[in-house]
Amino acid sequence: MTRSAFAPLPDDAGYFGRFGGQIIPPELKRVMDEISEAYDEIRARDDFQQELAGLFADYVGRPSPIFHARRLSERLGGAQIHLKREDLNHTGAHKINHCLGEALLAKFMGKTKVIAETGAGQHGVALATACALVGIPCEIHMGQVDIEKEHPNVTKMKILGARLVPVTRGTATLKDAVDSAFEEYLKDPRNFLYAIGSVVGPHPFPKMVRDFQAIIGREAREQFQERHGRLPDQVAACVGGGSNAIGMFTAFLDDEGVRLVGVEPAGEGLDTPRHSATLTLGQPGEIHGMACYVLEDEAGNPLPVHSIASGLDYPGVGPQHSYLKEHGRVDYVTATDDECLDAFLTLSRVEGIIPALESAHAVAWAMRTAPTLGPDQHLLINLSGRGDKDADYVAARLSL
Incomplete structure (x- = not known):
């Protein structure tokens, strides 16, 4: 494009x-x-x-840093994983x-x-x-x-x-x-x-x-080039409505060599009704005053959806994401609840960073993808929020 x-x-x-x-x-x-x-x-x-x-600068604490998750990268083997730390913002997210x-x-x-x-x-x-x-x-x-x-x-x-x-x-x-x-x-x-x-x-x-969220990608693009003298090979973010993802992707849309990946919630499985994979399994429709991809029934009503991450369980999605899907600029993939929980605990215990369950979907994709690539490949993940809000829920669910 x-x-x-x-x-x-x-x-x-x-x-x-x-x-x-x-x-x-x-x-x-x-x-x-x-x-x-x-x-x-x-x-x-x-x-x-x-x-x-x-x-x-003075209230939110921008720019948020990029952290090279070296221990996680070494454990997985393959590509290098980097995290754009929106979780460090005031209030804990993008x-x-x-x-x-x-x-x-x-x-x-x-x-x-x-x-x-x-x-x-x-x-x-x-x-x-x-x-x-x-x-x-x-x-x-x-x-x-x-x-x-x-x-x-x-x-x-x-x-x-x-x-x-x-x-x-x-x-x-x-x-x-x-x-x-x-x-x-x-x-x-x-x-x-x-x-x-x-x-x-x-x-x-x-x-x-x-426009307000685009600062994420502008910072990340400049930071990554300054540190590595190049752009990342792949940039990923979780997608529910899609604000953190579009904020990260916007600065990279014209970089043809950078693959953009949006990670939707597969919930309990795409073969069940318990998911929120709107772009993966939905179809063009209308919801909340916009035309976009929607998960809906035969009568055109939005379906009940599910994700372990409360911020991702939405049956619609941003219209720009719908456009980017149809034009093939962003690849939209999924991660299940179980993959999300595994990523949540792994990042916490290997790097000392507790991610939001929403962000853990993108981390799960990185954990799945990094071992399939060479060490010269770089994955940049938008860590859109911290997991303080999810800690008690996860602990109870996993009997920690």
Whole structure:
């Protein structure tokens, strides 16, 4: 693919090829267009860019480092594994990157409340943090299953002053939290901002969240070249909605020699209904105001999905990921719950780094792939978050 295939996307209507857009009622489209106009205005302002850059450096702790996992690489044999350490960010994941941008946008637009969904709780914690920083009330909707599973993050959100809304409908997980948050947002879209937690939803959110997350890949590309005098051979990240992955991939899209790999959750197996492998087994459809790949039944309703990682159990996916799949620029593969747990424990015990279960999917792929390659090959993995939130759950599941 040439640069022209990626640089202008999305188009003015928010489409990445046939994916994306604004599949929403006319009255909500007007609100989304206002957000788009405000975002385009604010991102062009030097004072905004300087304020955001200052917060990235002094509040988040950017740039996040790249760590060469030497002991893991030696144990596996084959390729060298490197980790982009987004887990070291303030709040423990990549989510703070776009949450700061969204909170500043809400302040700029004079919004009175910021609303969001969360799965694993990382987006909820990051948004509650950003809203506390700028002084805007924050309301987080979270599935009851995830509340029980991710208790440490629930506590953090409450400490930070966010109002937590438990969601018990449906499967009581991420998709249902999105529905609940969106319903609250529709009560007053003029004064509320729905701060979407990934590169999903109606335009401009897939573009806007991507732009804020693209700092991951920009840093990583420069850091890797400075240290190794070359680019990595393969770059990988986990994919649920897809924000950490698109943040990492964007800087490498035009590097034809770099293979990009998105790792979806195979859950309990692709031959069961207990997975969230949207790009692997889904089909083009519509969900939450966008066109994208969707896991759905014959009637076109989203299927219940599963992943051991609460942040990945979503039946849709970002429209840009759908576009990149169809154009063959990114290879989308899977890792099972069991592979994820093995990677979680292995990275913890070999390198002293406890990864989020979401990130452990990408680590599992690296552990599977490295032994098949030579030692001159380099794999760069986006370690999108830390596993503090998952430690009690994993310990109980594995009887540690």
